[in-house]
Amino acid sequence: MSKAENRQLMAILPTPLVHKFLKFCYFIIALLVLSCGETKKDTQTDATPSKEETTPTKTTTNSTKTILCFGDSITAGYGLEDSEDAYPGVLQEKIDALQLDYTVINSGLSGETTAGGKSRIDWVLNQKVDIFLLELGANDGLRGVPLSETRANLQAIIDIVKQKSPKTTIILAGMELPPNMGQEYTTEFRQLYADLAQQNNLDFIPFILKDVGGIKALNQKGGIHPTVEGHQIVAHTVWEVLQPLL
Template sequence: MPENKHLHLNSVASQAPIIIKFCYFILAILLIGCGNEKNAEKAMEENSDTEETTVVSENSKSKTILCFGDSITAGYGLDDSNEAYPALLQKKIDSLELNYTVINSGLSGETTAGGRSRLSWVMKQKVDIFLLELGGNDGLRGIPLTETKANLKAIIETIQTESPNTRIILAGMELPPNMGKDYTTEFRELFAEIASQYDVAFIPFILKDVGGIKALNQNDGIHPTAEGHKIVANTVWEVLRPMVAN
């Protein structure tokens, strides 16, 4: 994964949803300052007026899949939020006539610490499957791995305690080699260790077959294109499908 990372908030809508919007003020400090100055300014402008849209099915009996992550989940840079992988998962689910609604809770610039702090708000709704996709921003900023690990564990423990029937999927992430061999290796391995410790479903690398491939990423080299998101959706679907089929 390249070092430059500018993040954006997007939302997913399922068929005939009721949309409830919650406005977020996103601090500029959440942007990675090591990138191109013009791109950073653009990202800050886009984030200043951003909203997170939570999709609630009209059918109260519909089960919920919550995608809780950063700009990868949010679908930063796409022309249409329906091109992001959570929306593509919804299409797969709808094609099988399964009674699930996918909620995109991707937030611009999110770190594991940020995710931990907003978890209580997110969990006010009933969640049947919780996809946890966080950690990439921690790694790019060189945050101590002990902090990243502690935050991810706290998120999982909170879900398992407050909503024991919620099934969790942990999505792993990898870093570019310029972050240092020891750091990148330990970073990659911490996800597998946590998934094993808490016995949750695991996606080793959510950007499998996408990360580092120029044709599948936007000009910043980190956010997938619409084609890239199709591959991401397929990667997630490999783990998600057996869970929704039961």
Template sequence: MLKSKTMETLLNRAIYRQRILLNFCYFLCTLSLFSCKNDAAPTTETTTEATSQKPEEVQTSSDKTILFFGDSLTAGYGLDDTADAFPGVIQEKIDAAGLDYQVVNSGISGETTAGGKSRIDWTLNQKIDVFVLELGANDGLRGVPVSETRANLQAIIDAVRASDSETKIILAGMQLPPNMGQQYTSEFKSMFSDLATENNIFLIPFLLEDVGGVPSLNQNDGIHPTVEGHKILADNVWQVLEGVISTPS
């Protein structure tokens, strides 16, 4: 039974890595088409319309998309296999539940909310059914004013809604160590719940619940989770995400 379960897990990870490769190939094809369009003579309005619809025409999967937009926690910094990061573990949970969703990992190590704001428009050049926003930790560790972080997160939420009002948004809450100062850490923590309430979006109260500050679940830097730590992060996310994707639209 254990051997069967192990083989199933390996197969799920192989499928997840194959999906990442397919997404990357799709991006290259889209980039190639965009480059050719820039080099060609001016096109008519009809041609532009046809080109903008190209991504939908080449889609071969009926799966809906869950996009994780975040920093090194989402990207799986320090792990030997990025499929072990919590978005990859979420894909395994989705496959096991028989749900037609495909996970896209759009995490970049070191990303701040300002960086996320600057790349959000490019990221939205695809159909997204569920958008999981996991940013802010690097702002907090750098002491960025909470008002600035809040404005950037709001801008990202607004961009997602402007792109597709039907996209479901989940915000991952974050907390800071006490050495950042009581007032700052308190304002930072409440910022996430305030944004979730004001925008009527879903909230993961604290992404690093039961992992943050636990040495055995973090790498040597004490910040980035181990493989086991990411499994707990996935459980924290799944507590909210499962209800979102299991409920009919």
């Protein structure tokens, strides 16, 4: 209805009816305003997620266990184009294939001796370690280090691991030397690993280079460090002892 029509209508109607008509119009307008406000409010409420919906549920799990391979160039993967081809990396592949919740850490250092390992073991144990694989001593033997010193250093490393991380399982990897080092020395060298494993009640790998050491096709030039294929065999040797512990 136009303004002119409103004026004509109010001129015709008596004054009391005019007042009633105006009140009725105001009432209708008020209802419309309130109705629009509620609709807008409902629309905003529906479009805005609740606090519970916008806050993601955090499920933090720290269940992954750690296997730390602590050794020399054999563990480090000396001479390989990709360090993941070293036996610790192969172990990780085996673990992942079985969907086991373990992470393998390669803490090998080329040229490392038992004395060097002893000096850095405290720093390495600043992380949580569930299984500790100790592979050291070859460089001692090749340098002719007194066996009493090698034995003492390995025992010290074992003692530190047990002291700082009592729940850690220790695997000792044995080593053998080439015959040109002398029969007496090589025999005693091999035996010291067996003795340490027995005295400390450790899981034991008699010779980590089993079926690899001394085989030309499985070693790099120089005959000491395994090839990629050699590391596959080393990983299998370690796995025979490691798998039952997982």
